[in-house]
Amino acid sequence: MLDQLQKHIGYQFKNKDLLKQALTHRSYAHEKKVKDNERLEFLGDAVLELVVRDYLFHKYPDLNEGCLSQFKEFLVGEGTLAEIARFLELGKYLYLGKGEIQAHGEExxxxxxxxxxxxxxxxxxxxxxxxxxxxxxxxxxxWLDKIKFNANSDYKTLLQNWLQQDYHILPRYHILKTSGPDHDKEFEVGVYIQGKLWAIGKGKSRKAAEQMAAKMVLKKLRSVKKEKKTCASLKMSKSSTRIGKEKPQGN
Incomplete structure (x- = not known):
């Protein structure tokens, strides 16, 4: 059965056990007492990130760091990866535990x-x-052809899309402090997720401060996602468990 998958991937494994492990979810591994795919995922995440960064860096020499980051986030995001998996019909090759099979984990x-x-x-x-x-x-x-980002694309949009897609929630922004004279004000804006302050951004306008805060949260989310694979530290879930009380205002 894995021969067909290898044809779809365009790569023939010398060590077929590596491919089988890559397809083994922790639920199956726990039941069968075998190795799951989380260590391979940890490694693959790093390989993917470097390949995509290198490609974008050389393909788009005139783009700034912000635009390159947006492209990269799109390409390595769960949504894109899942689309690729569905294109490969990967779900039918996964080794899942009984609970995940009943919960349609392959989807x-x-x-x-x-x-x-x-x-x-x-x-x-x-x-x-x-x-x-x-x-x-x-x-x-x-997938590069699907990128719709333009000059108006921003970190706030990326963060909103990430949270809506993965957790069905929205971030909230609140001005925490303003300082300086009217002609040279500095804004401090906090971004809250489920009531918890995740980052504080500073800028010469509210919009600039919000962009900075959203950028910081995106970096944290990717870092927390990676840590979750080995440490199970991410407490946010798609069930939208509340974390404290949400601030009353903001958008």
Whole structure:
């Protein structure tokens, strides 16, 4: 059965056990006492990030860091990874525990995205960085055509899309402090997620401060997501568990 998947991927594994491990969700691993795909996912995430950053850096020499970051966030985000997984029909190859099978885990965005990263990590171990890079580009370059970002795109939009897609919630922004004379004011804006202050941004306008705060939160979310894989530290869930009381105003 895995032969067909390898054809879809465009890579034949020398060590088929690596591919099987990449497809093994922790629910199955717990039941069968085998290795899950989380370590491979950890590695694949790093390989994917470097390949995408390198490609964007050389492909778009005139884009600033902000635009490059937006492109990168789109390409390595769960939504894009899950789309690729569905294109590969990856769900039917996953090894899932009984509970996840009943919960249709093969359709879950997070499980599919994690499996794609794990496969990238497995390809890297089975071959080398250059080969893994070629496989990544094969599947990711078509997604560049879907990028709709323009000069009006911003970190607030990216953060909103991330939170809506993964957690079905929205961030809230509140001015915490203003200082300086009217002609040279500085704003401090806090961004709250489920009532919890995640970052404070500063700028010469409210909009600039909000952008800075949203950018900081995006970096934290990616960092927390990576930590979650090994430390189970992320407390936010799609069930939108409340964290404190949300501030009463803001948008």
């Amino acid at each position: 879950k965005t997070s499980i599919l995205a994690d499996a794609v990263e794990a496969i990238i990590g497995a390809i890297y171990l089975d071959s080398n960085f250059l080969t893994a890079s070629q496989v990544v580009k094969q599947f990711f370059l078509p």
